Amino acid sequence: MKDDMIKGVKGFKFSARSAGIKKSGKPDLALIYSEVPARCAGVFTTNKVVAAPVLVTAPRVETGSCQAVLVNSGNANACTGEQGMRDALQCGALAARALGISEEMLAVSSTGVIGHLLPMEKFERHVPHLAADLVADGAESVARAIMTTDAFSKMASAREHVEETEYTLLGIAKGAGMIHPNMATMLAFVLTDAVVEPQFLREALRRATDVSFNSITVDGDTSTNDMVLLMANGVAQNAEIRGGTPAGEAFCAALNRVMLDLAKMIVRDGEGATKLVEIRVRGAVDEADARRAACAISTSSLVKTAFFGEDANWGRIIAAAGYSGAALDPERIDILFEDIPVVRNGIGTGKDLEEKASEILKRNEFTVIVDLHLGPAEASYYTSDLTYDYVKINAAYRT
């Protein structure tokens, strides 16, 4: 993580507590608060089964304005029916009352087990303390409180400037199930003190999501609770950042960097994962095809177990490309592990180079390049290896 000295953003305050929602007694309730109303944009799950907090928060974010986020781990408040909706609304109401702001300015977010009602008495007891305990340097405590199966907390940040005025971006995320991304809830909150034109803020978030969180997951394969929020409170008082300008480009680049850093942390923390692998498909006819092939390779259990076994088993990679739906000509495909070619024109380059490639597989991070030699487009996906511990974590998660 670059800029690892950044621990806060002007005008934002944070607090977190152990409210007893998690059986473990670890921190599980957190509050993010902006001293002034912030412009905001959001990206939400595309799952047809949508958790109550997402149903409550999405229309509020749609208004473009937000001032605080109450987030809990240990319980997803999903598949909880009308009572779940009432509870999500009540969570927001509790936080709004404690902060003295309108309920409409409150986003609520949950992650954890599906199908259990929230323990509302714990929210009633602890939310007032959260509001009282807000501090400027508490982002790290929020990052810890939203963890579920995460092995480590996730933050990333960047500094940029508009003319002479500096602004900060700080991202906080959770998620660790990206080995197979079906249902591991991913939450991310990106905070900035920059003044950003509202429509451009939405557009920047959409673009950054595509090259970060949407490049570690299959489109549509989102959990019931996924949520990415971007809040810009304008406290930096820079000249408004707009699309189609150098300042807008710089903002997008910084936002992409922060979100890609977070996304890679999620892969690196893939349940049981020991490796972070970039699957870079190039020479595709168009970007959609490049993404299709990269996605199929990245999500293949056979490819991922081969990475765990440190086996340069390119046959599994070429076969995944073959069923991905991407246009390809098997006799043109090259595959490289970093700079070691193991396939040229669809045929293996032999044992010596494959053994060299196996050396690369021993690294914790490496890149696999699949060149289709058909067109100009490329795309990268980030994946992890599939390990014994993945099975262990997911077989034992609830019981």
Added chain:
Amino acid sequence: MKDDMIKGVKGFKFSARSAGIKKSGKPDLALIYSEVPARCAGVFTTNKVVAAPVLVTAPRVETGSCQAVLVNSGNANACTGEQGMRDALQCGALAARALGISEEMLAVSSTGVIGHLLPMEKFERHVPHLAADLVADGAESVARAIMTTDAFSKMASAREHVEETEYTLLGIAKGAGMIHPNMATMLAFVLTDAVVEPQFLREALRRATDVSFNSITVDGDTSTNDMVLLMANGVAQNAEIRGGTPAGEAFCAALNRVMLDLAKMIVRDGEGATKLVEIRVRGAVDEADARRAACAISTSSLVKTAFFGEDANWGRIIAAAGYSGAALDPERIDILFEDIPVVRNGIGTGKDLEEKASEILKRNEFTVIVDLHLGPAEASYYTSDLTYDYVKINAAYRT
């Protein structure tokens, strides 16, 4: 397996050998031979990367006539370029010469590691012996010789009759990678002595494939070598079986049963699998939707690890249905483990019933029913649990 006394089919002979293609020294080369030319139909991989034996065999089967199959395990002859094509043709030529039949009547089939050339000297040495050793009751030896990571050999059979004339169906299959079906080669050879009208033979195979092998795999997610061959040599001399007749229906039912038996064996032998689970989706708007939902649930690693953990974690099931693309209304969904309802109208039925459901998960075989309550359509997929041994087998397969 019903009819487990059936060990042969009139007019078919079999042989198998250890030719040294597998390092283990286990049987790896087999021959199936019909004493008379058989009518045939085939289903082949839809992968864009297609192995040489498939490229050689598919157009021959397309002619509708075939008399023998030479099949090896231990080497897939995939991604082997022009030399691979020459080798596949030469395999067929060797067998045709040894049998004294036309090369065009020979199907060739391979399964095993991708990217290595076939050891042709071993084929030259052993194929003549295969031809000399053909016996009527050798089907079981063929089933053993085509195994790769299979834990057990796979055969299924049925007897039917047209008027007074009895005929037999015998299926032989291999495949054990259905935990994630990306690339585990599936081969199946179904032999019958029935007289079947050629066009109806093709149609019956296509329909049977849909409800058997295509219900344990994601459409398109096939390996470079997948192949299902159906050979009907007519030795039973029954009145020709045609479509749209009771005899045709009986033939389809018997073929479906044999192929579904084989498909279930493949799932039961899923690499490292300990459970066979039927995912039955009903109440879907149409069959395509039912298949979509059943497929998404069946292939979710999170669902499959929960089965291994014997955890009635219905949240993962409902979420997989949610991202499957099938039309659904979360508030109408019911989920049952056998006859135990764990979800009614999208909401959990409580701890007591969930604990009862967990008892069902301890079984080796059980059915999960997901009722969307939207329409009349239903479909079943068969899946297995995802276990430590899956990772072990696939991380170590080549090394």
